Amino acid sequence: MKFKNFFFRSVSITGVPIFGLLILIVALFQFVVPIFNATVGDYITNLVPVLLLTVGAAIVIIGGSIDLSIGTVCGLSAGITMWTLASGLPTALSILLGVATGTFFGLLNGFLITKFGINDFIATLATLNISGGLLIVLSQATELYGAESEFFTSLVYGSFFGIPTSFFIAGAIILLMQFLLLKTILGRRIFAMGNSGAAANVAGINVRNVKLATFVLSGTLAGCAGVLLASRLGGVQAFLGLGYEFTAIAGAVVGGVSLAGGRGSAAAALAGGLFIGTLAQGLQLIGVEPIFFGIVSGLALIIGVIFDQKIQDIGQLRSRFDSRVLAQPPRKEGDHG
Amino acid sequence: MSFPTALSTTRSAPIILDIRQISKSYQGVAALENASLQVRKGEIHAVLGGNGAGKSTLIGILSGVTQPDSGEFLLEGSALAPRNPRDAIKSGITTIYQELSLVPALTTLENIFLGRELIIERAGMKVLLDRKKMKNEVIELAQIFGISKDELDIPISEFGALKKKVIEIVKALTFDARILILDEPTSGLEEEERLHLFDHMRNLRSRGVGLIWVTHHLDELHGLADVATIFRDGRTLESLNLENSTVGEITNLMFGIQSNEAGLRTKNDRLQKDDKSNRPEVLSLHAVSRAGVLRDISFSLHAGEVIGISGLAGAGRTELARVIMGIDTRTSGQIFLKGKEVNFKSSAFAYKAGIAMLPEDRKQLGIISGLSVAENISISNLSSVSRFGFIISRKKERELATKYKEILSIRTPSVNQKINNLSGGSQQKAIVARCLNSKPSVLIIDEPTQGVDVAAKTEVHELIRDFTSKGGAAIVIASEIQELLELSHEILVLRNGSIVGRIENVQNSIEKSRVVEIKAEVLALSAGKRLKNEI
Amino acid sequence: MANQRFNISMKKFLSDPILGVIILLLLVGGVASFTVEVFFTLQNFTNFLSGSYFVMLLAMGMTVVLISGGIDLSIGAVMALCAGIVAKLALQGMSVPLVIVCALAVGAFVGCLNGLLVTVVGLPDFIATLAMSAFATGILFIWTKGTPIVGYMDETYKQIGGLAPIYREVTVPMVIAIVVAFALGAMLKKTKFGVHLFSVGSNRLATRQSGINVTNIRILAYVISGVCAALSGIIMAGRNTTVPPDLGGGYEVLAIAAALIGGASLMGGRGRILGAILGEVVLAMTINIINLLGVPSSYQKIFIGGILLLAVLVNQLVISSRTKILMRSTNKK
Amino acid sequence: NAIGTLKQDALTGTSATVDTAATDAAIRKLVNGRTIKLGFAPPILSEAYTIAQQGAWNQMKDYETRYGVKWVWTEEAPLNNAHSGVETTGFIQNYVAKKYDAVFVCSAAPAAVMQQLYKQGSAKGVEFYQFNSTEQLNQKSQATDATAGLSSVSNISYDNRWQSGALAAQYIAKELKGKGEIIMILGPAGSDWTKLREQGFRAVIKKFPGLKIVGAADGGYVRDKGLTAAADLLTKYPKINAIYGENEDMALGASAAIDAARLKHWDGKSGIITIGADGLVSGMDEIRKGNLTATVNVGYADMGRTMIRTMFAHKVLGMDVAKFIRVPTVIVDKSNVDIFQSQIKAELATKVKY
Ligand SMILES: Nc1ncnc2c1ncn2[C@@H]1O[C@H](COP(=O)(O)OP(=O)(O)OP(=O)(O)O)[C@@H](O)[C@H]1O
Ligand SMILES: Nc1ncnc2c1ncn2[C@@H]1O[C@H](COP(=O)(O)OP(=O)(O)OP(=O)(O)O)[C@@H](O)[C@H]1O
C-alpha cells in the first residue's frame, strides 16, 4: 500500500513517465540493433548542445513565454567563440565571449518583451533573424575554423573515466537549473508567474524582472550550448543552429513542460530531449528510410506523449493524500466565544 | 439535536428536484457523502454550510460540471445525469457559479446570451446574430441592475469584479429555468443590488421556479428562503423550515457546536474608542488621481487605525487599492509612507515597503492556481521560509502553512493540495494568510470576507483587529456596510472615483440607531443623493 | 452619457489591433516610396502581393486557430501536401474542379485530425500539429521520392497560380484571398460560431459552463485552418509549377508572425482577419523593399529582424498613446 | 547510345564495346560473391541527389551482373535545412558503428569536423568518398596543396566556380555578344555552393566591359522565392538582358517572373536570357519549351556512376584513385537538350533499386 502510493505519487511527477519510456525504448533498440549501446556515447555527445537549449527553452516556457531565438543564438555564440579563438584570443576569454553572446541576446529579448511589452513570439522571431544574420555576416568570407586550443577541443572530446567531458559540463549546468527552478526563490517566482502572471504581480512578485531573468537564463544556456557545439565541430558555418529551437521546444513539451506555463522542470525537459534524440538515433540504426523517417518519428512522438499523459493522470488519480492530514481538527468548544 | 422538520406539514408543493444520496470524493477525500435534499416547486431552498462543506461540489454535479461517484437526482420525477453543463442547461437547470465565469474577450451582451444567441432568419439561412433583438430582450433587466445600454457593448475585461458579478446575475435571470442555482450570488454585492436580486428571486419563486441558494449571509435568509439544508463535512444534516428556526440554531448545526450567535458576537467587542492624533501617521495620500478612474483622493492612515472604504460598483475602490500598490500608475498626486514619498513601480516594491493587498477578484488575481496551498501562502514573503535567503525550505513552508490552516481552519486534506482544488472560502482564507505572512505595516483588503463562512468571518475580523492592535494599519474595502462598521474607525465614501463623504469616529457611534443612520448616509452618498444632514 | 458614447466609439477605434499595422504600413511604405522610385507603382504592388496571397490564406487560417486558443504548426506541410495532391491528380488527367475538391477535402481531413488529436486525445496542440506536419511532409516525400512532381501545368493552373491574370491585374489567388477574407471576417463578427470561437479562446471553462460544445468549436477551428492551407496549396501548385517535397518548409512560422502582427494572441481570444492580411503585407513588403534596395543578401536576415521589431514597436506605441488619449477623453468630465 | 558511351569501365577506361569478358571473369573471381555495404548521405532529399543515387544504382547493377558483387545500400538524409549539415555527423558515426565498407557523403557541415570523422572512420576500415561537395575552399592549406587535410579517399564533384558559374557567364557573354545587363538570383547567403558559383560567374563577367551585373537578390534555392525575387528586380530593371539563376529552380522561377511581367524570353536575338544550373528533368522540358534558355548540366547521374566506379576501383581492385575526380559539366540549351534529356530519362527509367 505504502509502496503503491509512493509509486503512483512518483509517476504523477512531470517527466518521470517519459523517462521510464526512454529507458523502455533504449532497451527495445538495444534488443533490435545490438550495436546501439556502442553508439550511445557518440549520439549523446552530438545531442548535448540541443539538450542545453531544451532546458533553456523549458525555463522560458515555464515562465509563460516562448523563446525562438535560442537556435540561432547558439549558432552565433559558436561562431563568436570560433572566430575569437581563430584570431588568437586566450581560450578562456573566447569561451567567455561565446557565453556572453548568449547572455546578451537573452537580455535583449528580455528587455524587448518586458520594457516595450512586445509579444514574445515576434520579439524572439526577430532576434532569431538578427542573430542568424549576424552569423552569416561573421562567417561570410569563409567557414569559421582553426581553433588550435587543445583545451577547447577537450571540452567535448576529452573524457573522465571514459565519459566525455561535455556530459559533465552539461550535466552540471542542467543540475544547477533543476535546483534553481525547484529549490530557489527565483524558481518559485518563475512558476508563480507562469501559472498566473496577473495574480503573481498582485502577490508582490516583480514579474518584469523575473521574466527578464528567464530569458537571460535561456540565452546564457544557448551561449554554453554554442561553445560546446563549436568545440565539437571545430568549425562553424553560416546556418549553424537554425531550426534547433523547434527541436528544443518540442523536447521540452514532450518532457511535459506545458506551453501554457507554470508546469515542468529542467529534468523533465532533459528527459523529453533525450527521448526525441534517442528515438531518432534508434530509428536511424534500424535503417528507416529517410522518406519514412518523418512519419515514423511523428507517430512515435504522439504515442510517447499520450503514454506520458495517461500515466501521469493515473498517478494523480491513484495517489492518495496522507491519511493523517485527512481528518479535520474538530473545532474546540468556545471557538467562537 | 434533532429539529422537527416541519417541511411536510407546512409546504405541500410538488417536489421538483430530488437529490438522493450523492457522494463524491477527490483523491480519497470525501467532498460529499450521501448528500440528499428535496427542492419543491416555487421554493427558495437555502443551502448552508461552512467552507468546504461540499455545497459547490453538489452544485457542480447538479449543473453537469462534475460527475458524482454515486447517487442520483431526479428532476420532476425523471432521473437526470448530465454529462456536461449543456445537458443540465437543456433540461432546465441554470447556475450562477461561485467563481466569476464570464468570458473576458466578449462584450456584456455576448456574455449574457452566450450559448443561446438569437439568430436572424435571412434568405432561409439561420446564421447571422440578431444583436438588436438580444439587446431589446435584456436591456430592461440590465438597467434595473445599473448596466447602461452602452455597457452592453463593452468587453467584460473592462469591468471591475462587482460589475462582473452583477452581469452574471443578469445573465442567469434571463434564462427561463426550472431550477435556478445561485452559489453565493451576494458575496461582495452591495445593499441595493441585493434587494433587486431578492425581488427577482421572489418573482421567480412565484412563477414556480425552484431556487437553490448558497449563502454565508445568514441574516439574509429570513423572510426570503423557505427552507434551509445544512451541510457539514460533505454530509447533509437537517432541512429546516426557516419560519421556526433561529440563526443561532443554524450556526450550531453548521459547525456542530453550542455557540450562541456565532459570528454575530463581534458587535459587543469593538475596538477601543481612540483618537488618531496621538498615533503616528503611516500612509497618506495627497490629491492622488488616475485619469478616468480616480480624482483627488486624499486621506491619511494612522498606526492602529482601520479606514473603511465604501461605494458602489465601479466607484473606484479597487482602482484606489491598485494605485496605492503601484499595480496601476497614478497620473498625479503624492503618496507618503511613514513620511517618505513613495512611487512604487510595481506591487513588489509596495510589499518590500510593507504594504500588502488582498485583491478583490479571487479567481483571477487572488489565488495562483496550479501552486499548492502552502506555496500560495508563502509566495509574498519567500525569505520567511528560506535558508541563506534564497533556498526555499519545504519544511518551513509546510509548517507555516499548517499554522495558518489551523488558525483559519482552511479545509484541505493537505497543504500540498493545489489551491484551485480548495473551496472558495478556503481559498480566500489562504490569501488572507498570504497577506498576513508578508508582515506588512499597512494592509489593504478588498472585500476581505467574500465567500467566507460566518465562523471564519469573525476569525478574519479578529485577525485584522489583532493586526491593528499591534500597531498595523489597514484599509478595508467592503460593499457590506455592516462589515465596515464592525471593523473601521473611519469610513470614506467613493463615487465616480472621488471621495464624496467621510464618516469619522465610527467607533463612538455604537447605538443601533446611529448605525442605521450611518448606513443610510453611506448609501445616499454613494448613490449621489443630497443629504439633509450634511457631514 | 454622450461623453461615454464618444468614449466607447473612441475606444473601439483606438483599441483596434490593426491600427498599429496600418500606421506601420504607411510608415514603411512612405519611406520606401521616397528611397526607391519604382516602389510606389501598381506593377510593384501587384508583384509582391501576388507572392503573398498564399501566405495570407495560411495566416487567416492560423488566426482562426489562434483565436480559439490553439496553434497549428502543420499548415505549411499541409499546404505542400495539397499542392502535391493537385499535381498528382492533374497529372492523372482529373478535371480541375474535381482536383480542387479533393485537395480541399484532404485539407479539411487533416485539420479534423489535428482537432481530434488536440481535443479528444488531449495532446498539446504544439506536439499534435508538429507531428501532423511530419506526416504530411512524409507522405509527400514518399510520393515524390525526393524528385519534384512536374508536368501537370497548363493554362488553367497558370491562372490558378496567378502566373496569368484573368482580367487585367486581377488574378485567381487575389480573388480567393479576398473571398476567404470576407467570409472569415463575417463569420468571426456576425455569426454565433464566431462568438463561440472567441469565447473558447478567451475562457474555455466558462464557455463550457455556458453549455457550448467546446470540443466541436475547437475541432472546427483546425478544420478551417486546414481548408485555408489546402486553398493556399492549390494556388502554390500553380504558382510554383512543380511540387518539390520540401515545398512547405517554414511557412507556418511566417503565418503565425503575420497573424500576431495583425493583433492575434497566442493566449487566444484575440485576432482579426484584416490584421492577418496586413501582417502578411508587412512581411511581403519587407522582402520587396530589400530586393528593390538591393540589400546584400547576407544582411537580409538582420534587416527582416529589424522590420519585425519595428512592426511590433509601432503597435506598442499606438497602444500606449491610445490609453493616454482615452484617459484624457475620460478626464474632461 | 548516350548511356553506352557513358558506361566507362573503371579498369581500362575503354568503352563497353571492347570485349572485356576475360577481365570480367577475373574480377568476378576476385570478388567471389562478396557483399559490399554502402552508405549514401546527401545533405537533403532532392531531385539532384535522387538522380545521383539512381546513377549509382545503375552502375551497381552493371557490376552485379558483370562481377557478381552484392550490394547493401542505406541512405541517410536530413529532411530539412540542408545548409546546416550537422545531422550528417550523426549518420556517419552510425555507418562506422555499423561497419559499412564505404560511405558517400555530401554535407554542408564544417569541413574540419567531417574530415575528423572520416579519419576516425577510416581507422575503423570505413572508406569515405565525398561527392558534389565544395572541398576546394574549406581549408586554408588547400591554397597551396589542394588535398591537404582531406581524409576522404576521393572527392567526386565538379568545381562550382569554373565548371558551373563561369560556364553560365561565358554562355551569356557569347549570346549577348559581350554587351548587356544581368541580374543574379542567388542561393541563401552563406551557402558554399552559392559563394563559389557567384565567384566564378563574376570572374568571367569582369572580362567583358560591356556586361554589367546590375542587381542581385536572394532566391533561397527554391522556385517560389526565386520568382518573387526576380519579379521585384524586373520591376526595377525591366531593361535587363539576362538572368542568372544560380540553381535551376530559381532560374525557372525567374522565367515565370518574365512571363508575369509580360516580357519576352530569349529567342536567339532578343528577349531575356535565363540560365540556371543543375540539369534536372523539369529544367530540360522548360528548355525545350523555350522558357529556360539554358542550364549548366552538372551530370548528377554520371556523378553517381563515377562514385561507384571509383569506390570499386579503390576498395575492391586496390587501385590508387585521384583525390579529386571532376565529372564533366556542360551547357545545355535548345541545340543539345535532346541528348542530355534522353540520357537522364534513360538513367531514371531503369527500375533498378537497392
Ligand atoms: N477538484 C477538486 N480536487 C480535490 N478536492 C476538491 C476539488 N473540488 C473540491 N474539493 C474539496 O471538496 C470539499 C468541498 O468543496 P466545496 O467547494 O464543495 O465547498 P463549499 O461548501 O462550496 O465551500 P465554500 O463555502 O467555501 O464555497 C473541499 O474540501 C475541497 O477541498
Ligand atoms: N481591470 C480593469 N481594467 C479596466 N478598467 C477597470 C478595471 N477594473 C476596474 N475598471 C474600471 O475602473 C473603474 C473603477 O473600478 P473599480 O473596480 O475600482 O471600482 P470598485 O468600486 O472597486 O467596483 P468593483 O468592486 O466592481 O471593482 C470602473 O469604471 C471600472 O469599470
Ligand SMILES: [Mg+2]
Ligand atoms: Mg463553494
Ligand SMILES: [Mg+2]
Ligand atoms: Mg472593487
